[in-house]
Amino acid sequence: MTTSLEAEDAVAELLGSHFCTAATAYFNLETGVSIVSIFRDQKPDAKKVEAEIRAGLAYIAECGLQIGAGQVETLKVKREDWSESWKRHFKPIEIGVNRNDESLNTTKLGAYGSRPFGKTLLVMPSWCKKRPRKNQAVVILDPGLSFGTGQHPTSSFCLGEILRVRQAGAAQSFLDIGTGSGILAIAAAKLGYAPVHAFDFDPESIRVARANAQKNHVKNKIKLARGDVTKLPVKAAKQYDLVCANLISNLLKAERRRIVSRLKNGGTLVLAGILAAEFKEVEVAFAGLKLKLVACRVENEWCSGAFCFA
Numbered sequence: 001m002t003t004s005l006e007a008e009d010a011v012a013e014l015l016g017s018h019f020c021t022a023a024t025a026y027f028n029l030e031t032g033v034s035i036v037s038i039f040r041d042q043k044p045d046a047k048k049v050e051a052e053i054r055a056g057l058a059y060i061a062e063c064g065l066q067i068g069a070g071q072v073e074t075l076k077v078k079r080e081d082w083s084e085s086w087k088r089h090f091k092p093i094e095i096g097v098n099r100n101d102e103s104l105n106t107t108k109l110g111a112y113g114s115r116p117f118g119k120t121l122l123v124m125p126s127w128c129k130k131r132p133r134k135n136q137a138v139v140i141l142d143p144g145l146s147f148g149t150g151q152h153p154t155s156s157f158c159l160g161e162i163l164r165v166r167q168a169g170a171a172q173s174f175l176d177i178g179t180g181s182g183i184l185a186i187a188a189a190k191l192g193y194a195p196v197h198a199f200d201f202d203p204e205s206i207r208v209a210r211a212n213a214q215k216n217h218v219k220n221k222i223k224l225a226r227g228d229v230t231k232l233p234v235k236a237a238k239q240y241d242l243v244c245a246n247l248i249s250n251l252l253k254a255e256r257r258r259i260v261s262r263l264k265n266g267g268t269l270v271l272a273g274i275l276a277a278e279f280k281e282v283e284v285a286f287a288g289l290k291l292k293l294v295a296c297r298v299e300n301e302w303c304s305g306a307f308c309f310a
Contacts, residue, residue, distance in 0.1 A: 001037075001070065001071060001072045002035055002036075002068060002069045002070070002071045003035075003036060003067050003070060004067060004068035005034050006066050007060055007066060007068065008027065008034040008036060009025075010063075011025075011036045011060065012024075014053065014057070015036055015037075015053070018049075018053065019038050023038050024036070024038075025037075033068065049074065050074070054070075054072065057070050090142075090143050090151070092124030093123050093124070094122050094136075095120075095122075095123065095156060095159040096120055096163065120136055120137060120163055121136065121139065121159060122136050122138045123139045123141060123159070123183070123187075124139075124140065124141075125141065125142050125143065137187070138190070139186050139190060140215055140216055141183055141186075141212055153297070153299035153300060153302045153304070154246055154272035154274075154302055155246070155272075157270070157272055157297050157299075158184050158244050158270050161244070161268065161270045161306050162174070162187055162188050162191060162244070163191065164295075164306075165241070165242050165268050166192065166193070171194065172193050172194075173193065173194065173196075173240040173242070173264075174188040174193040174195075174196045174240060174242045174243075175198070175240040175242070175262055176188070176196070176197070176198035177198075177199065177229055177259065178199075178201075178245060178246050178247045179198035179199060179200045179224065180200060181205070181208055181209060182198060182205075182222070183212070184198070184244050185198035185213070186213055186216050186218055186222070189216075189221040190218060193242070194221065195223065197222075197225075198222060199224070199225045199227030201226070201227065201228050201229070203226050206224055206225070206226050209224050229247070229259070230251075230254070230258075232255075232258045232262075234257055234261060235261055236258075236261040236262040239265075240263065240264060240267060241266075242268050243259065243269050244270045245259050245272070246271075246272040247273050248274075249281065252271055252273075252274070252285075253281065253282060253285045256285055256286055256289060260291065265309060266308075268294075268306055268307070269286075270304070270305070270306050270307075271304065271306075271307065272302075272304035272305075273302075273304075274303050274305075275301055275303070276301055276303040277301075279305065282305075287310075290309055290310050291309060292307060292309075292310040293305050294306050
């Protein structure tokens, strides 16, 4: 069943006590949803089980915990190696830039200086055997606790913009604010950006990002550090050709001056991690710093955008 991180332990205890066996829980950091599961050999009475579980969920909610969707689902599954079967949910993804590719679902709002590409970036887990295309950059990334596997709409938009802005043969710098798993910095390094700098407030994210950079053989091409965007100097000593800030909208608005001061004139700022209903407020806030929206994408409840100086 699906629930929230807040109620995950309580729901796991509910299922475990009901079925007299331990429940397993998986929290998806990118969607904010916890999935709590029980596997049973015997076929249960689905209607009876669901009624009893829903009664338990109602009690958990009465105790003050937010249970999220609280969706209960009973499935018949084949016997298999559960330690390996979860991997099939993480498939390789290809990121590309192509003006005629409507599947990118990107709205262009003006001259952007982009040029058509094929699918030039492949993001895949370490166990995948997919062979990359000719001249295709490959990022190896396994799902983990840190945000960013390329599957989420905000991550895929940022990866697409890293491709779109890249100019062959040009020296372009890149800054990743809130790097998470390090996926954007790794992709930028693989595509030839230099220097590539990245930071995150969470020390665990930096540890994971360093491990991922080493796995992708770009550890020496990325400068990773723990940092707090709210503590950065308002006037930056260094500016970058491309800045990606994948943060919640309130943080983006509050720290917009610190973020924008790190962008070169003629550079591109990519903002992501924004709920679609909150995007207009973010756009207006950055317009006050003379930045105009040049491309955006809405997918599910998320909206991301690329900005340049007006």
